[in-house]
Amino acid sequence: xxxxxxxxxxxxxxxxxxxxxxxxxxxxxxxxxxxxxxxxxxxxxxxxxxxxxxxxxxxxxxxxxxxxxxxxxxxxxxxxxxxxxxxxxxxxxxxxxxxxxxxxxxxxxxxxxxxxxxxxxxxxxxxxxxxxxxxxxxxxxxxxxxxxxxxxxxxxxxxxxxxxxxxxxxxxxxxxxxxxxxxxxxxxxxxxxxxxxxxxxxxxxxxxxxxxxxxxxxxxxxxxxxxxxxxxxxxxxxxxxxxxxxxxxxxxxxxxxxxxxxxxxxxxxxxxxxxxxxxxxxxxxxxxxxxxxxxxxxxxxxxxxxxxxxxxxxxxxxxxxxxxxxxxxxxxxxxxxxxxxxxxxxxxxxxxxxxxxxxxxxxxxxxxxxxxxxxxxxxxxxxxxxxxxxxxxxxxxxxxxxxxxxxxxxxxxxxxxxxxxxxxxxxxxxxxxxxxxxxxxxxxxxxxxxxxxxxxxxxxxxxxxxxxxxxxxxxxxxxxxxxxxxxxxxxxxxxxxxxx
Numbered sequence: 396x397x398x399x400x401x402x403x404x405x406x407x408x409x410x411x412x413x414x415x416x417x418x419x420x421x422x423x424x425x426x427x428x429x430x431x432x433x434x435x436x437x438x439x440x441x442x443x444x445x446x447x448x449x450x451x452x453x454x455x456x457x458x459x460x461x462x463x464x465x466x467x468x469x470x471x472x473x474x475x476x477x478x479x480x481x482x483x484x485x486x487x488x489x490x491x492x493x494x495x496x497x498x499x500x501x502x503x504x505x506x507x508x509x510x511x512x513x514x515x516x517x518x519x520x521x522x523x524x525x526x527x528x529x530x531x532x533x534x535x536x537x538x539x540x541x542x543x544x545x546x547x548x549x550x551x552x553x554x555x556x557x558x559x560x561x562x563x564x565x566x567x568x569x570x571x572x573x574x575x576x577x578x579x580x581x582x583x584x585x586x587x588x589x590x591x592x593x594x595x596x597x598x599x600x601x602x603x604x605x606x607x608x609x610x611x612x613x614x615x616x617x618x619x620x621x622x623x624x625x626x627x628x629x630x631x632x633x634x635x636x637x638x639x640x641x642x643x644x645x646x647x648x649x650x651x652x653x654x655x656x657x658x659x660x661x662x663x664x665x666x667x668x669x670x671x672x673x674x675x676x677x678x679x680x681x682x683x684x685x686x687x688x689x690x691x692x693x694x695x696x697x698x699x700x701x702x703x704x705x706x707x708x709x710x711x712x713x714x715x716x717x718x719x720x721x722x723x724x725x726x727x728x729x730x731x732x733x734x735x736x737x738x739x740x741x742x743x744x745x746x747x748x749x750x751x752x753x754x755x756x757x758x759x760x761x762x763x764x765x766x767x768x769x770x771x772x773x774x775x776x777x778x779x780x781x782x783x784x785x786x787x788x789x790x791x792x793x794x795x796x797x798x799x800x801x802x803x804x805x806x807x808x809x810x811x812x813x814x815x816x817x818x819x820x821x822x823x824x825x826x827x828x829x830x831x832x833x834x835x836x837x838x839x840x841x842x843x844x845x846x847x848x849x850x851x852x853x854x855x856x857x858x859x860x861x862x863x864x865x866x867x868x869x870x871x872x873x874x875x876x877x878x879x880x881x882x883x884x885x886x887x888x889x890x891x892x893x894x895x
Contacts, residue, residue, distance in 0.1 A: 558642065573893040674712075
């Protein structure tokens with residue numbers, strides 16, 4: 396009887412909220428590991444606002460990105476499709492890349508625009524700039540954009556200040572490229588970017604956007620793919636030196652402060668009870684940076700690999716009065732964000748092959764996931780090799796394994812850049828519920844139940860790969876230095892003259 400009452404109360408609250416079109420805030424951390432947040436077990440991370448979201452929302456333990464590097468992961472998040480379909484492979488896009496997220500791909504923003512949503516993006520786009528800015532967010536459904544259109548290490552940084560009063564950035568970054576620009580919509584506002592005041596600019600942009608939308612009673616979608624905690628870390632005076640984890644912790648704290656400002660604005664404008672806030676990360680930690688690269692907790696390896704540490708991410712969904720606080724062990728993915736938002740907004744889905752499923756049942760009723768399978772592609776997917784790994788239920792099968800530069804320096808030699816590609820036939824199979832660290836492959840010999848699982852895994856793999864149509868590789872179109880964003884395009888000599 397109590398369960399029945401609870402269900403009807405939850406359903407009533409859910410549909411009451413939907414009487415007003417819901418708002419959406421999508422927070423996407425950069426290179427943040429499964430073990431980097433206090434709410435996921437890190438003993439010294441200072442993230443009070445994210446911890447409050449986790450305590451008052453739904454925390455996922457089995458949430459996956461689709462690629463262990465940036466650009467393809469972002470493409471999947473925004474389109475609900477594996478990166479192989481949109482062509483965002485192999486690797487990532489660069490400042491002068493000719494390609495980008497194809498304009499015929501439909502983003503979350505483009506799903507919501509027909510319903511009258513105000514849409515804004517800020518932070519790290521990393522889905523292409525292209526000739527005349529043809530791939531920027533404003534060409535992909537976003538009304539406004541403030542940010543760096545690619546990764547903030549893709550430009551010389553050694554002479555820039557990353558921490559006050561004048562602590563230079565750690566490392567060299569990409570020498571020989573134009574300095575990193577800050578863009579507003581399609582115009583370069585600042586070059587090189589001022590790291591010390593960047594997060595304050597983002598916070599002001601976001602709070603202004605939320606307040607303006609609320610005042611007009613217009614539903615809104617804010618997408619914030621943060622640069623934190625990607626190398627080189629940076630932070631302004633409100634966070635620098637205030638964490639317990641050094642530069643990495645300071646950067647994480649600054650990101651957390653911005654989240655706190657967003658939540659305060661939602662409360663002040665009276666729209667917090669009609670807003671879904673969803674937080675996750677693009678891929679696992681860059682372990683090659685050691686203590687400055689993040690932490691994958693109990694998971695194996697990190698960025699660049701298809702082990703759990705590279706692909707399983709922290710994720711939190713927060714919506715007061717609609718999402719009950721708790722923890723879910725249901726499997727879900729960044730692929731599922733677009734279909735879920737479309738369902739909650741009662742928007743039309745794109746008329747293409749989607750790989751995501753609707754998570755509403757998990758969010759609203761803490762029910763079962765529609766996702767039974769997760770596919771794992773490497774940073775350089777190909778038809779020849781196909782999937783590197785596949786998770787079915789609690790079992791994960793590795794068909795290929797290899798290490799990665801991004802995960803080097805760890806004691807586990809499986810993560811090392813010197814650990815070459817290795818095929819496994821039969822595949823290595825792990826029980827991720829009993830062994831999330833992927834240490835103990837299960838023996839097939841004398842285990843008929845596991846043999847049946849393997850047969851099902853191979854069947855699912857075959858069906859999926861037969862349905863996969865690889866889009867034209869956008870990264871393989873190459874780069875042109877003339878496409879690198881420059882606020883003074885006629886100046887000479889480049890790239891050093893691109894300053895404003």
